[in-house]
Amino acid sequence: MSQHSQFALLGTRRFLPFFVTQLLGAFNDNVFKQALILAILFKLNVSGDRSVLVNLCALLFILPFFLFSALGGQFGEKFSKHALIRAIKMAEIVIMLVGAAGFLLNNLPLMFLALFGMGTHSALFGPVKYSILPVALRENELIGGNALVEMGTFLAILAGTIGAGIMLSSEAYAPLVGGAVVLVACCGYLASRFIPHAGAALPGLKLDWNIFRQTWVTLRLGLGQRPAVSRSLVGNSWFWFLGAVYLTQIPAYAKEWLHGDETVVTLILTVFSVGIALGSMLCERLSGHKVEIGLVPFGSIGLTVFGLLLWWCSGGFPQAAAPHDWLALLGHGQAWWVLGSILGIGVFGGFYIVPLYALIQARTAEDQRARVIAANNILNALFMVISAIVSILLLSIAGLSIPQLFLVVSLMNVAVNSYIFKIVPEFTMRFLVWLLGHSMYRVEHRGLERIPDEGAALLVCNHVSFVDALLIGGAVRRPVRFVMYYRIYDLPVLNFVFRTAGAVPIAGRNEDLLVYDAAFKKIGEYLRNGELVCIFPEGKLTGDGEIDQFKGGVARILEENPVPVIPMALQGLWGSFFSRDPAKGFFRRLWSRITLVAGAPLAPELASPQTLQAQVEELRGARR
Structure with missing residues (x-):
């Protein structure tokens, strides 16, 4: 890549x-x-x-x-x-x-x-x-x-x-x-x-000129998509609800609360727009060049935090005999808090909206994509009209001030996105994975372009820590189904992530034969459906940082499902907080640099456990 x-x-x-x-x-x-x-x-x-x-x-x-x-x-x-x-x-x-x-x-x-x-x-x-x-x-x-x-x-x-x-x-x-x-x-x-x-996706489509009937059909098509797409449409439209509230109130807010002239309005609009542009540009770097929906909860949190901060710092701005221009405004320390809040709303708005658009495009069938985006535009317009109605009701009838309106919509943002993330827990799961890879660890990727963009493949990797699956899942562009020891699968908090990601719990044959057999049945189902499956053939976490002997489960998988095999290795995780190193410490390896390396694909007939172990050991090298 x-x-x-x-x-x-x-x-x-x-x-x-x-x-x-x-x-x-x-x-x-x-x-x-x-x-x-x-x-x-x-x-x-x-x-x-x-x-x-x-x-x-x-x-x-x-x-x-x-x-x-x-x-x-x-x-x-x-x-x-x-x-x-x-x-x-x-x-x-x-x-x-x-x-x-x-x-x-x-x-x-x-x-x-x-x-x-x-x-x-x-x-x-x-x-x-x-x-x-x-x-x-x-x-x-x-x-x-x-x-x-x-x-x-x-x-x-x-x-x-x-x-x-x-x-x-x-x-x-x-x-x-x-x-x-x-x-x-x-x-x-x-x-x-x-x-x-760029050719037509569905040239045989018969046009329906009844705009009211087709609007209803288009909305049903959009909201009838898989939950990740349909709720992304709702989240996208919710962003335009928020944007319409802020953009509509900025002129009055600048005049009544900052006591500014039209240049202050222009300054605030500029800061807001630059924030959106900056957040949008940072998305690619933060997402690692893939559609990373983990940024959506991050953006939502920022929208709420900076919306609350804007409400908090809006009162008591000094009033002069004549309205401030933008230069005079910048002479007040409080104005920098206001502008910083507006910039933050813009930046986190970019984090929120860009991955949603990309997800809608990436996960919608090509012959439905334009109509689903049309449904999104209809919803956007509807939410913008509703934003105007809500603003009128809260400002004129309920008697709220403009900063109090910002407070209300910031709290509404919590409720709306909590609903979206509850219906589609993949957002929260990907956020936790993304957060791990951008807080405790700095993850470097090598050779991941060898993982096919489509079709079934089996990934095999050494097993160093409790969060190996999260780090691999956060690095690979495609969804990965992990096979993991059932006791790790059942760990609190992590179980939510593993379950949402479709991980497969497995036990030793002598521990629980039912869990053992069910795991191989599920692995076969994933591979027949053209998905990526990742296994840790050692069967357990390393206790000394070295790679243990690969078990025979990989041979059974390939015998039943002959797919390409891609050896992988994690470097630098031994000694981190989530490893079994007796000398580990939470702060000793905080923000440590680790590396995920992928090797050349192997044909299934060549991928014996011994060959794969040798390949993974070579990829890992001396760096545990």
């Missing part, structure tokens, strides 16, 4: 044209939407309540996600993805021409029509945007690709919002906005022309 930086993807045609296309689309959405809102508030001579018109803008942009996401999901399955993207980007040019005409003519209905059109454009683009990534990228690039997309999206939102404000500050704002949105749309279309061919 190549350990390249995710930024190397920006140098490939597989990714760069798509990245630029989606970046320009997100930028254009926000330039036009924000410019229209600012024009309504400050430029246009309109009759009626301006705040109602601003809320109408939000409605017109989000309504198409309810109406047309399901149709976008069908399009994403039926048509070639690269051709569909080009058609959608061509439509964006037409929509922006309408919007530009609206600005030049001061025609509000034309602007509203263009805004609805841009919402429709985004609703149709979303499913193909995320379903093309697993086609264009390799498995070990998926987390990095999603991180770049999320980083680009939030920075485009920020740049579009700031750009619109700059253009609206000019008296000649109409030609500036009109020219900019048309030019960006044209650039987006040109970038889409370089996206490589």
Whole structure:
């Protein structure tokens, strides 16, 4: 597995044209939407309540996600993805021409029509945007690709919002906005022309033009996926609920609680967006280039902690005769706590959202992926509308302050994610595995690319500590089914992890014949299903750091299931807290560096216990 930086993807045609296309689309959405809102508030001579018109803008942009996401999901399955993207980007040019005409003519209905059109454009683009990534990228690039997309999206939102404000500050704002949105749309279309061919996943799909029926069918398809996927959809939408709450309240929070002007709003939006981008970028490094859903609980914890910190440090900010600008704000120590909390929310939001997107893409069948992502977009829109309703109820009716609203949604985050992690304990299990590999140990990997990306294989490894399975499971890209001594399997806390991971408890033939036979039956079932199984042929933990004699169980497994065998070795674990070294200590080997090495695959007929023991001893070397 190549350990390249995710930024190397920006140098490939597989990714760069798509990245630029989606970046320009997100930028254009926000330039036009924000410019229209600012024009309504400050430029246009309109009759009626301006705040109602601003809320109408939000409605017109989000309504198409309810109406047309399901149709976008069908399009994403039926048509070639690269051709569909080009058609959608061509439509964006037409929509922006309408919007530009609206600005030049001061025609509000034309602007509203263009805004609805841009919402429709985004609703149709979303499913193909995320379903093309697993086609264009390799498995070990998926987390990095999603991180770049999320980083680009939030920075485009920020740049579009700031750009619109700059253009609206000019008296000649109409030609500036009109020219900019048309030019960006044209650039987006040109970038889409370089996206490589990506064929249709389900060309025979019959389109259902009944948008209400198909929306319901699409939602059922998404929520009917395996629990890890369906609850990831819920978690993804919950993130957009939180994001909508924070982003919507930032202007009022900056004015009423920080006593700042519009530059303070821009500063907070910048910090939040940079936080999301930073968290997204760190995901690949923290996940080891694989889809690591253990980061999701980590992100959830951070969202709650920094949300509570934002509530805690929001009161008593000094008020001046005139509103602070952003430089004056930074002169107050309390402001740094506020900005640090907002940055933390953004960073941990990146940890939370990127692995969820990657999991949805990786674990959904290719001929359903676009429609499942369409279901996700529908849920996102629904949760964002619910966030607005909840905010109105809590602020206007319950009489809460904005910081108290942040407190409530932070506590709600605990409840929602506790439900998700209870239904899908794999999230918690992977978090514990990830935490172990990033706290007590620094794990180096060598040769793990020799483990096949698909198909059955048997992994054999020396047995040094109680956490060998956790360290191996956290390093290998694919799920691994471990065979382990039943007394280790039954250890408190670890039993939850082993059980969730589908580990196989085994006892000696003379200890418990039923457990012994059931273990081999389960191993055979896993291998026939094309999964990875890992055994520790010594049958017990080493008592002196040396490799004990390999037992004959491996021969029985291979006789019944002739699959490739991959020898592996753990180096540096002897003497750690979880080993049986009499001189071990918790702090003596804290943060110790260990190595997991994989050797070349062996054909099953060559993999005798003696040969495998010699291979594992050679891989381990002198470092116990």
